[in-house]
Amino acid sequence: AQRVTQPEKLLSVFKGAPVELKCNYSYSGSPELFWYVQYSRQRLQLLLRHISRESIKGFTADLNKGETSFHLKKPFAQEEDSAMYYCALSETSGSRLTFGEGTQLTVNP
Amino acid sequence: SAVISQKPSRDICQRGTSLTIQCQVDSQVTMMFWYRQQPGQSLTLIATANQGSEATYESGFVIDKFPISRPNLTFSTLTVSNMSPEDSSIYLCSVAIEINSPLHFGNGTRLTVT
Numbered sequence: 352a353q354r355v356t357q358p359e360k361l362l363s364v365f366k367g368a369p370v371e372l373k374c375n376y377s378y379s380g381s382p383e384l385f386w387y388v389q390y391s392r393q394r395l396q397l398l399l400r401h402i403s404r405e406s407i408k409g410f411t412a413d414l415n416k417g418e419t420s421f422h423l424k425k426p427f428a429q430e431e432d433s434a435m436y437y438c439a440l441s442e443t444s445g446s447r448l449t450f451g452e453g454t455q456l457t458v459n460p
Numbered sequence: 461s462a463v464i465s466q467k468p469s470r471d472i473c474q475r476g477t478s479l480t481i482q483c484q485v486d487s488q489v490t491m492m493f494w495y496r497q498q499p500g501q502s503l504t505l506i507a508t509a510n511q512g513s514e515a516t517y518e519s520g521f522v523i524d525k526f527p528i529s530r531p532n533l534t535f536s537t538l539t540v541s542n543m544s545p546e547d548s549s550i551y552l553c554s555v556a557i558e559i560n561s562p563l564h565f566g567n568g569t570r571l572t573v574t
Binding site: 353395441 | 464490491493502503504505508534557558559560563564565567
């Protein structure tokens with residue numbers, strides 16, 4: 352069975368500090384990994400997908416198959432990054448997603 | 461990406477009644493899903509809405525409780541039947557525009573059952 356684990360429910364950093372949101376997964380095949388973000392009072396939106404290998408809003412995430420991880424990183428956090436972040440897994444793009452529990456990131460001034 | 465409209469955005473319902481939630485997309489999409497997010501928890505997939513046929517339900521969810529329709533490639537409904545307070549959740553519609561495209565989400569319907 353597929354499973355996504357986000358060990359930190361809450362994460363608080365200061366503006367300008369580096370931030371890393373952890374995500375580990377278990378899946379027998381080669382999954383697709385995603386990060387979704389939900390800002391206050393907004394809909395859940397796609398932030399990153401591992402196959403794109405791009406940086407969005409300064410965030411990057413590298414799929415580490417050996418460690419079965421897909422951690423989200425940003426070198427310098429901004430206050431507007433404060434949001435709930437969900438790591439998610441699917442067998443292929445466009446198919447159903449399995450979500451982690453989410454990490455609430457707070458960036459303090 | 462597609463524009464996904466979900467109605468109602470919120471509702472307060474009495475125990476034992478039913479509520480139908482609508483999901484309308486501004487373009488044809490290949491896949492439509494319904495998720496539930498209970499208070500303080502993550503998103504859980506209820507079912508895949510299949511166009512022109514019965515939905516595919518996840519373990520723990522049944523058609524009698526959560527009947528789903530998908531008459532075409534742009535519209536789906538989820539009904540929460542015979543509601544109890546435990547059904548109080550946010551219900552979200554999610555779509556994939558085409559094969560191999562990522563999922564996008566509606567704004568959700570916040571349901572409170574009293």
